[in-house]
Amino acid sequence: MSVLDRLDPPSAPAGGPVPRPEYPRPQVVRDRWLNLNGSWEFEVDPGDSGLERGLRERPLTGTITVPFAPESELSGVENTDFLEAVWYRREVTIPADWAEVGDDAHVLLHFGAVDHDATVWVDGTEVVRHRGGFTPFTADLHGVAAPGETVTVVVRARDHRGIPQARGKQSGLYANKDCHYTRTTGIWQTVWMEPVPGASLRRPRITPDLGARAFDVRVPLTQNRRGHHVVVTVSDAEGVVASESTPAHLDLAPSVRVVLPAERVRPWSTKDPHLYGVEVELHDAAGDVVDAVRSYAGLRSVAIDGKAIRINGEPLFQRLVLDQGYWPESLMTAPSDAALLRDVELGLEAGFNGARLHQKVFEERYLYHADRLGYLVWGEFGDWGAGDFGRKDDHQKPTTSYVAEWLEALERDFSHPSIIGWCPLNETHQLLHDRITQLDDVTRAMFLATKLADPSRPVLDASGYSHRVLETDVWDSHHYEQDPEAFARDMAGLKDGEPWANRYDEGPISLPYRGQPYFCSEYGGIWWNPEEAAEVAGDDRSESWGYGQRVADEEEFHSRFAGLTDALLDDPLMFGYCYTQLTDVFQEQNGVYRFDRGEKLDVDRVRAVQVRPAAFEKGDD
Structure with missing residues (x-):
């Protein structure tokens, strides 16, 4: 039996079908929970005047199916106009047996993601406000709602245009255009509740230490009480591997190191994505369990050696694919958990061993499937929306909210073994100036925040274009040259320490390359x-959009794909690549698969190009 077989509690409570019924937080699992997806009252607030007009107090005029955004088909609304503000309302009966967690039971109301600014009221009391459309937030309802009570939850989500806002690939125009897609407003990930005691566990941070055969588990607590202690138990399919404990009253985030016996060590890798079960318990002075969560972890390492990034000490070439994470019927929300799994499987079937999760913080269950299948992931923030895309002057001005939201993403995803690198920003377009700009400040802030939050993984300051942090761990470029011979010539400069760099005719946009991977x-x-x-034909983009000159037929596609990919596989100093992209997305017709994930071309031929050993994997240079 796999340790994951007992990880998830029942998917949804009895009482009828619930969309997206699976447990939404696979690395912090409790048995008691209530899924709040399904039908909610809903109303569009075009002038953002709903608070003044009493929408917080009265029933709303329409309905919506949560967690699908109102722009999507599956929401039942399918309004793709600009939605400046939207309102949600639902009555919720909190299970009475939740009082069994203790006399000081706290009911937590969780939102997986709400785009973009959210305010939540319960029975007329504001319980939480949050800015940022990609990351989760929680309201502690202690003193407002208790087990056995029926309460009214009201949510207002604002999605104003014309201000800097991390939108990712959401179109700033009325219609989709080029590589910008239909907007997402409001609730777009699971809404749910759970009970916890007053002294409880927050999300554990699990750091693997392959060299020491250990897991370091940092356990943040809500309170420190004398006599309490934390117990961490690591298991595999054969049973308990090791267990350690530490006092819980001395440190607000006590740390436990669990060392594994040599004979039970099994590293996580792309060929053997072995996961250990991790149980974290909070015990009181009598030894009784006060709170407990189930999790899992992979024992693997990521290291930099010259121009090489090594996984578990080995030079594994990263054959990545760009994944946008959109679906035609549900936009940024996967229509089902099976759809998240299927995207990982499609990448593997095409010969990719990982993905760059592009301009979006993906649902956490995607990472769960990547962990299980050994699929490498670069985590990225959906930072587009800080200015007029494509201008060369001092235009991009991301705000402090970018840093705050990115830190929330890092906190959520820190313990997933499939993530082997972080990328806070993407394609920042700005010429280097003789002054420090707002873009410089935020780029450096996000880089340093990432290194502080997670020193165990490499950080790419900005993918493509403006590398503005001199000590960035990784360097890269984006290059859509379609002629394989010209592409190979452009990429050949790496051996001379002068790799291809995105730039403008007016001057450089990046600080000098310093020999990084x-x-x-x-x-x-x-x-x-x-x-x-x-x-x-040719460059006519009236029906679809793509990079450069379109191919005339499928045979030309395979010839071009092989030529471009071979140029990168044959470079012994190149540690990987990322092909654009996994699927078509609306008008952007450059995927390996169709937008509906159907077959588009001979995937076996795409796979055959990639599976041969890369030059990087043959030597230590």
């Missing part, structure tokens, strides 16, 4: 739509 983190994007009429 280097990869081409966006290439290809081969424009191919088999259904387009033969007369639609």
Whole structure:
């Protein structure tokens, strides 16, 4: 039996079908929980005047299916206009047996993600406000609601245009255009409740130490009480591997090191994605369990050696694919948990061993599936929206909210073994100036915040274009040259210490390269739509969009894909690449698969190009 077989509690409570019924937080699992997805009252507030008009107090005029955004088909609303503000309302009966967690039971109301600014009231009392459309937040309802009570939850979500806001790939225009897609407003991930005692466990931070055969588990607590202690138990399919405890009253985040016996060590890798079960318990002075969560962890390492990034000490070439995480019927929300799993499987079937999760903080259950299948992941923030894309002057001005939201993403995803690198920003476009700009400040702040939050993984300051942190761990470029010979010539400068760098004719946009590990983190994007009429050719983008000159037929696609990819596989100093992209997305027709995940071309041929050993994997240079 796998340790994951007993990880998830029942998917949804009795009483009818619930959309997205699975437990939403796979690394911090408690048995008691209540899924609040399903039908909510809903109303669009076009002038953001709802508070003045009494929408907080009265029933709303429509309905919506949560957790799907109102722009999506599955929401039942399907309004793709600009939605300046939207309101949600629902009555919730809190299970009476939740009082069994203790006399001081706290009911927690969790939101997986709400785009973009959210305020939540319960029975008329404001319980939480949050800015940022990609990360979770929680309201502690202690003193407002208790087990056995029926309460009214009201949510207002604002999504104003015209201000800097981390939008990712959401279109700033009325319609979709180029590589910008239909907007997402309001609730777009699972809403749920759970009970905890007053002294309880927060999300554990699990750091693997492969060299020491150990897991370091940091356990943040809500309170320190004398006599309490934390117990961490690591298990595998054969049973308990090791267990350690530490007093819980001395440190607000006590740390436990669990060393594994040599004979039970099994590293996590792409070929053997072995996961250990991790149980964390909070005991009182009598030894009784006050609170407990179930989790899991992979024992693996990530290291930098010259220009090499090594996984478990080995030079594994990273064959990544760009994944946008959109679906035609549900936009940024996966229509089902199976759809999240399927995207990982599709990448593996095409010969990729990982993905760059692009311009979006993905649902945590995607990472759960990547952990289980041994799929490498670069975590990224959806930072686009800080200015007019494509201008060369001093235009991009991300705000402090970018740093705050990115820290929330790091906290949520820290313990997932599939994540082997972080990328806070993407394609920041700004010429280097003789002064420090707001973009410089925020780029450095996000880099330093990432290193402080997680010193165990490499950090890429900004993917492609403006590398503005001299000591960034990794360097990269985006290059959509479609001629394989020209592409190979451009990429050849790495051996001379002068790799391809994105720049403008007016001057450089990055600080000098200093010998870091280097990869081409966006290439290809081969424009191919088999259904387009033969007369639609060349650079005509009236029906679809892609990079450079579209191919005439599938045979030309495979020839071009092989030529571009071979140029990177044959470079002994290149540690990986990221091909654009896994699927078509709306008008962007450059995926290996269709938008609906159907077959588009011969995937076996795509896989055959990639599975041969890369030059990087053959030596230690």
